Each structure stands twice: as structure tokens, then as C-alpha cells.
Amino acid sequence: xxxxxxxxxxxxxxxxxxxxxxLTTMSQWLIPLFLLFVFLHAYWKKVKVYDAFxxxxxxxxxxxxxxxxxxxxxxxxxxxFRESGALIALGKIFAPFLGxxxxxxxxxxxxxxxxxxxxxxxxLTLEILERFGPDSFIGRLATxxxxxxxxxxxxxxxxxxxxxxxxxxxxxxxxxxxDTAGLLAAIFICHRVFG
Numbered sequence: 001x002x003x004x005x006x007x008x009x010x011x012x013x014x015x016x017x018x019x020x021x022x023l024t025t026m027s028q029w030l031i032p033l034f035l036l037f038v039f040l041h042a043y044w045k046k047v048k049v050y051d052a053f054x055x056x057x058x059x060x061x062x063x064x065x066x067x068x069x070x071x072x073x074x075x076x077x078x079x080x081f082r083e084s085g086a087l088i089a090l091g092k093i094f095a096p097f098l099g100x101x102x103x104x105x106x107x108x109x110x111x112x113x114x115x116x117x118x119x120x121x122x123x124l125t126l127e128i129l130e131r132f133g134p135d136s137f138i139g140r141l142a143t144x145x146x147x148x149x150x151x152x153x154x155x156x157x158x159x160x161x162x163x164x165x166x167x168x169x170x171x172x173x174x175x176x177x178x179d180t181a182g183l184l185a186a187i188f189i190c191h192r193v194f195g
Contacts, residue, residue, distance in 0.1 A: 063162055070161040074154055078117045087112060101187055102195075104138045106131075110145060115152040115179050122146065141190045148182035148189075150175070 042049045081087055091108045098108060106128060114121040128142045152175030156168050 067158050067162045070157045074117065074157045077153075078113070078120050081116065082113070082120075101184075102191060103141070103187055106138055107141055107145065110142055111149075111183050114145065114149045115176065117154055118151045121151070137190065137194055140194050141186060144186040144190050145183060148186045149179045150182070152176060152179055 039049060042052075087109055090112055091105065094108055094112075095105045098105065110121055110124045110128065113124055125142045125146050129139050132138045134140070134143070152172065156171055156175070160168055160171070
């Protein structure tokens with residue numbers, strides 16, 4: 001069975017396209033059916049859904065206020081990193097090493113920003129996709145890199161702060177090792193599959 005996506009974004013399974021209406025209908029009803037299941041399960045367990053929602057929303061509001069300084073701090077650090085020229089300087093340092101791995105130098109800013117911020121990394125990915133196209137090797141590598149790495153410093157700044165962790169101990173080195181492994185895996189997979 002062959003699965004393809006046409007230029008206008010329509011999913012085609014096999015030659016006859018008979019599964020397309022089924023998949024479209026399933027995708028339209030999946031979330032409403034899930035919500036119906038949640039409400040029925042809550043009714044069966046005698047949970048007051050509205051009261052639970054209000055309580056959770058109140059806790060979420062105070063949690064958002066609690067972590068707001070950490071979010072602002074990480075975004076200021078990212079802006080300073082990009083605007084100071086440190087990103088370009090690191091790019092020049094690591095470019096020869098990535099050249100040995102067959103990685104275009106345009107990927108390096110994305111690889112350096114991804115551990116800091118997901119939205120900033122998605123912005124860089126969008127720039128790469130607009131410049132080179134989504135079907136280019138560099139476009140595929142950028143999207144694979146986004147999917148195989150995580151925002152290590154953002155997680156430590158925001159999530160650890162929200163639960164009161166003051167000393168992350170080995171979290172930063174382990175997170176950066178995982179990000180490096182994700183980068184190397186993305187490079188390997190893209191060379192094997194798209195190279």
C-alpha cells in the first residue's frame with residue numbers, strides 16, 4: 001500500500017483513494033468523540049466536571065504567574081544570544097566539524113537554538129523551509145532535527161522552577177547529551193533516507 005500526499009495537501013492511500021473519505025471523517029470526529037468519552041466517564045465516576053475545570057483553571061492561572069519571570073528570563077537570554085553575535089561566532093567554530101558530517105552550515109543556528117527555545121527554533125526552521133524548500137535535504141534535516149531534540153534549557157528554567165527544583169544536578173549535561181544524540185541521529189537518518 002502506497003501513501004502519498006499531493007501538492008494541495010490531500011492524503012492518498014493506494015491508487016484508488018477510497019480511504020480518504022474514511023480518514024477525513026475519522027479526523028473530524030476524533031476530538032468530539034474523545035470529549036464525549038471524558039464527560040461520560042466523569043459522569044460515571046460522579047465527578048463534577050465544571051467544578052474540577054474551575055479548580056484546575058485557577059491553579060493554572062497561579063502557576064502561570066509563578067513561572068512568568070522564568071519564561072521572560074529565558075526569552076531575554078535567547079534574544080541576547082542571537083543579537084550579540086554569539087550564535088554566528090559559535091557557527092564559525094562548529095562549521096568545519098559539521099562539514100565533515102555532511103551537514104549544511106545553515107543548520108547550525110537551528111541546532112544551537114533548539115535547546116534554548118522551541119518557538120525560536122521553529123522560526124529558524126520556517127526560515128530554512130522558505131529559503132530552501134521543504135523537500136530539500138536541508139529542509140528535511142531541519143524538520144527531523146526539530147522532532148528529535150528538545151528544549152533543554154527552557155524545560156529546566158520553566159518546569160523545574162514551577163515545582164521548586166533549585167539544583168538541577170545532572171539534568172543539564174544529560175539533556176545536552178540527549179540533544180547531541182538527537183542531532184547526530186537526525187543527521188544519520190536524513191543521510192540514509194534522503195541522502
